[in-house]
Each structure stands twice: as C-alpha cells, then as structure tokens.
Amino acid sequence: MKRKGLIFWLGLGVILLVILNLxxxxxxxxxxxxxxxxxxxxxxxxxxxxxxxxxGNAIRGWxxxxxxxxxxxxxxxxxxxxxxxxxxxxxxxxxxxxxxxxQKRQERNLIACSVLARDISGWWQTVRIQHDGSPLxxxxxxxxxxxxxxxxxxxxxxxxxxxxxxxDPACRVAVQIGDKNxxxxxxxxxxxWRGRVLCKLTFINKNIKVQxxxxxxxxxxGGVFPKGIKVGSIESVTLDANGLHQSAEVEPAVDLSQLxxxxxxxxxxxxxx
Amino acid sequence: xxxxxxxxxxxxxxMIQAVxxxxxxxxxAKAPLLLGVxxxxxxxxxxxxxxxxxxxxxxxxxxxxPIPVGFSVLAFVTVGLLVNQFxxxxxGEHWFTHVIMGIGASVIVTMILYILxxxxxxxxxxxxxxxxxxxxxxxxxxxxxxPAVYFSIEKLDRALGNVNRGEI
Numbered sequence: 001m002k003r004k005g006l007i008f009w010l011g012l013g014v015i016l017l018v019i020l021n022l023x024x025x026x027x028x029x030x031x032x033x034x035x036x037x038x039x040x041x042x043x044x045x046x047x048x049x050x051x052x053x054x055x056g057n058a059i060r061g062w063x064x065x066x067x068x069x070x071x072x073x074x075x076x077x078x079x080x081x082x083x084x085x086x087x088x089x090x091x092x093x094x095x096x097x098x099x100x101x102x103q104k105r106q107e108r109n110l111i112a113c114s115v116l117a118r119d120i121s122g123w124w125q126t127v128r129i130q131h132d133g134s135p136l137x138x139x140x141x142x143x144x145x146x147x148x149x150x151x152x153x154x155x156x157x158x159x160x161x162x163x164x165x166x167x168d169p170a171c172r173v174a175v176q177i178g179d180k181n182x183x184x185x186x187x188x189x190x191x192x193w194r195g196r197v198l199c200k201l202t203f204i205n206k207n208i209k210v211q212x213x214x215x216x217x218x219x220x221x222g223g224v225f226p227k228g229i230k231v232g233s234i235e236s237v238t239l240d241a242n243g244l245h246q247s248a249e250v251e252p253a254v255d256l257s258q259l260x261x262x263x264x265x266x267x268x269x270x271x272x273x
Numbered sequence: 274x275x276x277x278x279x280x281x282x283x284x285x286x287x288m289i290q291a292v293x294x295x296x297x298x299x300x301x302a303k304a305p306l307l308l309g310v311x312x313x314x315x316x317x318x319x320x321x322x323x324x325x326x327x328x329x330x331x332x333x334x335x336x337x338x339p340i341p342v343g344f345s346v347l348a349f350v351t352v353g354l355l356v357n358q359f360x361x362x363x364x365g366e367h368w369f370t371h372v373i374m375g376i377g378a379s380v381i382v383t384m385i386l387y388i389l390x391x392x393x394x395x396x397x398x399x400x401x402x403x404x405x406x407x408x409x410x411x412x413x414x415x416x417x418x419x420p421a422v423y424f425s426i427e428k429l430d431r432a433l434g435n436v437n438r439g440e441i
Contacts, residue, residue, distance in 0.1 A: 008320075012324065012350070015328070016343070016346065016347055016350065019328075019332075019342065019343040019346050020342075020343035020344075020346075020347065021343075022342050022343065027341070027342040027343075030332070030336055030342060031335075031336045031342065034332075034333070034336035034337065035336065035337065038284070038287075038288070038337070041284065041288050042288060042291060042292070044288075045288040045289065045291070045292045046292055048292075049292040049293075116291075117288075117291035117292055117337070118291065118292070118294065118295065119295075119338050119339065120287065120290050120291045120303065120334055120337045120338040121303065121334060121338045121340055121345070121386070122295045122300070122301040122302055122303040122407065123301075123338070123339075123340065123386065123390060123396060123399075124338065124339045124396075125301075126338075126339060128291075128337075154339070155339070162339065169397065169398035169399075170397070170398075190301075190398075190403070191297045191301060257294065257297075
C-alpha cells in the first residue's frame with residue numbers, strides 16, 4: 001500500500017515537472033492550438049456577452065443599436081486616422097520645404113478585429129482578438145480604436161492574437177506631451193480600487209510646464225507605435241521625491257473596459273520580407 | 274459519460290470565465306469557475322479523477338492566458354488533492370462546505386500563482402496588497418460561483434446517470 005502511494009506521488013511529480021518544463025515551442029504550440037480550436041466557442045460566448053451588455057445598456061437608457069454603433073465607430077476611426085495623416089503631412093511638408101530633403105511617408109493600413117475575450121486569470125491586462133489569419137498580423141503591432149491607443153499585439157496564433165493593453169505595467173509607450181516637444185515614457189499602472197485605469201509618465205524635465213489637461217500622443221520613437229496617436233490626457237502632476245524630475249498621472253483616451261472592435265496598424269508588406 | 278461531463282463543464286466554464294469582466298476594485302479578480310469544477314471533482318470523486326480534472330483545468334487556464342504553461346496546473350493540482358483529502362470528513366453536498374472550501378482554495382491558488390509568477394519573473398510590479406485584494410475578490414466571487422458550479426455539474430451528472438441520489 002505504502003509502495004503504491006510512493007509510486008503515485010512519484011508519477012505525479014514527474015508529470016508536473018514535465019508540464020512545468022515544457023520546451024518553449026511545445027508550450028507555444030499547445031497555447032496556439034487551444035486558442036485556435038476554442039476561438040469559435042469564444043466568439044459565440046463573446047457575442048452572447050455583447051448582446052447581454054447591449055441589452056443592459058438599452059435598459060439603462062444610454063444604449064442603442066450595437067451594429068450601427070460599431071459601424072459609426074469604424075467610420076470615426078477612419079476619419080480620425082485621415083485627419084492625423086493630414087496633420088502629419090502638413091507638418092512633414094513644412095519640414096521638407098525647410099530641409100530640402102525628402103522622406104517618404106509610411107503608408108499604413110488598419111485591420112479591424114473583434115474582441116473575443118479578456119485575460120482568463122486576471123493577472124494581466126490583455127484582450128484576445130480574432131483575425132482572419134492574415135500574415136500582416138504580427139507581434140508588436142500597435143492597436144488603436146476610434147478614441148486612441150489601445151495597446152500592442154503581444155502574441156499571435158493562427159486565428160487569434162493577444163493585445164497587451166496600455167494599462168498593463170509591462171506595456172511602455174514612447175509619448176510626446178501635446179505640441180511641447182517634451183518626450184517621456186508612459187507605463188501602465190493597472191487599475192485603481194475604483195476600477196480607473198492608471199498610467200504614469202515619468203522623468204519629465206522639471207523646468208517644463210506640464211499641467212492637467214495636456215494631451216499625450218505617441219511620439220513615434222521606439223518603432224512600435226506610429227506617431228500622432230492620441231494616448232490620453234494628464235490628470236495630475238507631481239515633483240519626484242528627489243526634486244529632479246516631474247511625474248504625471250495620465251487618464252487614457254480609450255475606455256479599456258468597453259472594447260468590442262479594435263484596429264491593428266499593419267506594417268507595409270515590404271516590411272515583412 | 275463521466276469524461277464527457279468533465280470536458281463539457283471545463284470548456285463551458287473556461288469560456289464564461291474568459292468573457293466575464295474582472296472585478297477591478299478587488300485585484301481584477303475573475304469569477305473562479307474553473308476552480309469551481311476542480312472543487313466539484315475534489316469533493317465528489319476519487320483521486321485519479323481529481324488529478325485529471327485539475328490538470329485539464331490548469332492547462333486550459335494557462336493556454337487561454339499569458340500564464341506560463343504549468344503554473345495553474347500546479348496550483349489546481351495542489352488545491353484539488355488537498356480538498357480531496359477532506360472529502361470523507363465533510364458534508365460534500367452542503368453549500369456551506371462549498372463556500373468554506375472555495376474561500377480556502379481561492380486564497381491558496383492566488384498565492385501559489387503569485388509565488389510562481391513573481392519567482393519566474395513573468396509578472397513584475399505586482400504588490401502584495403494587490404494579491405491580497407485579489408484573494409479576497411476571488412473568495413467573494415467564489416462564494417457565489419462554487420455552489421452554482423457544483424449544483425450545475427451535479428445535476429448534469431445525475432441527468433446522464435453518472436451518479437445516483439445519495440451517492441455523492
């Protein structure tokens with residue numbers, strides 16, 4: 001009897017050790033297969049959840065027609081994108097005239113994806129999206145919606161991708177404060193007790209006047225996030241304990257709790273070669 | 274049929290757990306539905322079936338999220354075997370048992386995952402107060418979800434003839 005027990009515990013130990021030490025390709029394959037196989041089920045569950053939320057919104061009086069809303073969101077998104085592009089073009093034109101140089105502007109296209117689910121464990125700030133299997137969907141692509149920056153692609157499987165939200169401490173974004181030519185790094189701070197998304201800007205030069213309400217945009221530095229996407233606005237500014245820099249709390253422009261459709265900023269096909 | 278119920282309940286609970294929003298004010302706690310299935314098997318079945326349920330639940334949770342494969346498996350197996358030890362000493366069918374076991378299991382699973390995630394460097398910037406509030410949130414959500422999960426699977430088991438009244 002004692003021997004049987006020993007064999008059981010030894011066997012269990014071996015199984016757990018094998019699972020815990022799965023080689024990286026095997027564990028990635030397991031994750032991707034599970035996600036792809038379960039994607040249709042998740043889509044079904046997600047559509048019911050959306051209907052449930054839509055019904056809740058309608059009851060509360062501020063809901064509407066979800067499909068129309070989604071359509072309008074996409075339209076607003078595209079128009080804002082065009083506007084940003086025009087602004088950038090104007091600025092670029094000015095610089096080109098000044099420098100007598102030429103810099104080809106990157107043409108980016110957006111891939112619309114629906115949100116399937118959120119992180120199942122609650123340890124990360126991620127959402128899972130469904131895509132059409134396009135090779136353009138790759139890790140580290142910027143993700144946005146009609147309100148602003150959502151996050152970046154962290155992992156891609158055949159039909160799904162995980163998006164690391166800007167509220168996650170692991171997500172860092174190179175940003176610019178308004179038109180002040182002040183650059184900083186924005187990092188997620190999770191959620192407050194009241195469920196408010198917190199992001200923080202650190203190491204801002206103490207001699208530059210930064211105030212509540214200043215808007216934050218991606219700076220384009222770092223190579224992941226294209227320039228000019230709205231990230232949020234400054235909520236409060238404090239001087240660091242050592243008195244050398246300023247820090248600021250930022251309220252994201254996007255309501256990260258209400259994500260139904262997001263857009264991936266795809267790279268140019270020639271970038272993939 | 275036993276295995277069918279196990280797989281159906283696992284996948285259903287995993288789908289719901291992934292879609293249901295987290296409780297932000299309490300450490301982003303998610304309704305611990307997969308843990309509920311593990312507890313059901315721990316309170317009503319023999320050790321081998323508990324292991325099967327724990328490993329499947331862990332693999333599902335790890336595969337559907339950014340947690341490294343095996344972390345949730347270890348947490349669920351530990352809790353499953355621990356609760357299974359007390360199976361003969363408690364009223365397994367009583368809702369109060371589910372509540373008490375659920376609170377304990379939620380806290381243990383959260384702590385094991387915290388130690389593993391921080392120890393392996395997979396998650397940084399997580400404070401201990403966040404983990405405490407997450408444990409509390411999971412326990413509170415567990416108070417509601419564990420009895421519901423237990424009675425739902427039990428009903429399914431009875432309907433399919435896997436168990437008879439008074440057997441559990």
